[in-house]
Amino acid sequence: MSHRPELLSGMLDGELTETEVAWVVDHLDGCGRCRMELDDLASARAAVRSLPMLDLPDGIVPEADVMRLWPRRLATATMSAAAAVVVAIGALGMIGMASDATTAVDVSEAEAILAATSSLGVVSDGSAAAELLTSGSSARYSARQTMACRDENGSVGATVDVTRVGSVTVMADPLAQLTVLNGGSVSTGRAEGPIETVTVTGPAPTVGDYSVSATRREDFRGRVTDVVTLGLDGHDRANLLIDGETGVIVYRELLDADGSATCVLELVEFEPIETPIQASIPFDIRAEVTESVYEPVTGEMPAQLAGIPLVATYPIDDGLVGVYGDGLFTIAVMRVGGGRPDPATSDQSVSTVWESDGVSWAVVGSLPDDLMRQLMASLPQPEDANPFVEGWRILFD
């Protein structure tokens, strides 16, 4: 006699089809073992259902705790006038993030949006901007950022702590073209109106193919935030939230055609650093993965990826971070542990993390598409049926 015990709980819950119910009823008639199991299941089900429904405690009002959404340090962070022109998010742009195929954004469009958002020259301090723009001078900056990579449900997949040191050159041309040389990458954005009023609300109507609109508002904590929205064909495709005080992009999300966020980057900590800048080192990235669920791994990072040499290797709690840079591009690759992911959190991933042969990998940063394909192709390929793989397929199939 065949038994189908998994149908018994469904029977109790009214979750079977008529055909299945008929089969179970018929089977129970001649199977004492399954009748006993059904009694046990009913007993366990009744026990859980006997637990009282508790009232919601007083005091669950997010207003009181809304500060938790914002980093403490950001609230008090101030930047030097020179550092206020930093457009710091570009090198940290995620190469893609989506939790499942139904929310995937078109690859080329996602990359275009990333490029467009990265190219927005953001200057919040009007006086500093005016000074820099009129002098055409360079400014050095250093900043430390902690970025949380989240999926569209707001779940943190990984936290990446990055210290960036570099130089920024801001130049104005007669057409009010704002050019930002951010480390090795060059960004441009157009400013409308007089140079003195260049702020986050001032980008020109378009960046690339994208329309730009900007509004200034107070968030629910009372902090001034500039919201820049990029649209394409009448649809919003990306939002940037820029701290009104520092000009730092604190939040960036990509939207799919339906307006749902598919990729969210959120700055959770920002701290200016006063350390002197080593002229011979164009950048300095320190990355660490926190709250990892993996076992540590050791080993060496590849000497080069996509022709970009390994500049530095940093040990972290769970493995290694390799920073690759050639003066023009910078990207970090992490080997963040071995063994199997914790089943309880195995779907709490971002698409830039995948598992291969017991080792988990993550890539932070963005490259031109052809270089990114080369880089990915030279790393161990993800395994089938791995929850981390979804984003990979979306981006690189």
Place this chain on the structure above:
Amino acid sequence: MNDPSIPTWEDVARTHGRKIYNYAYRLTGNPHDAKDLVQEVLLRVRRGLDSYTPGSFDGWLWRITRNAFLDDVRKRKRRPTSPLPDDVDRLATVSSPAADDVLASIRLGEDIQKALLDLPVDFREAIVMCDIVGMSYEEIARAIDSPIGTVRSRIHRGRKLLKERLG
């Protein structure tokens, strides 16, 4: 946010807050953790409503809730603590004729809660969603992003383990 089919944040807190709290309480076994989790979920909902598009709101909400719980599990990496000792002590001193019954009921509830906490988290979650929150298998499947067959299996195996622990 003018779409009437999209609830406001306050609507979510009012209509779903209690369910989320009970879900969190039965999963964590700790009223403080449960309260924190509800706070976190409501914050995420508040932030996410701006980008939410009409569809399966419950599915969206429960995915957020579940993710918040799993994030918390990862962060804490510790066993949940057992609830209710304070209540038991307090009730034990009450001389009402019904006190024994109340106490027995609470102790039984405590046993059930402990047995729940002993279950693997996947099984515990499926059972809490089904028997505490009152979700259908299909709703659970959407929330945990798994096939209905997986839901059915987890509930079934969870109940079997629960019965073994409760005797």
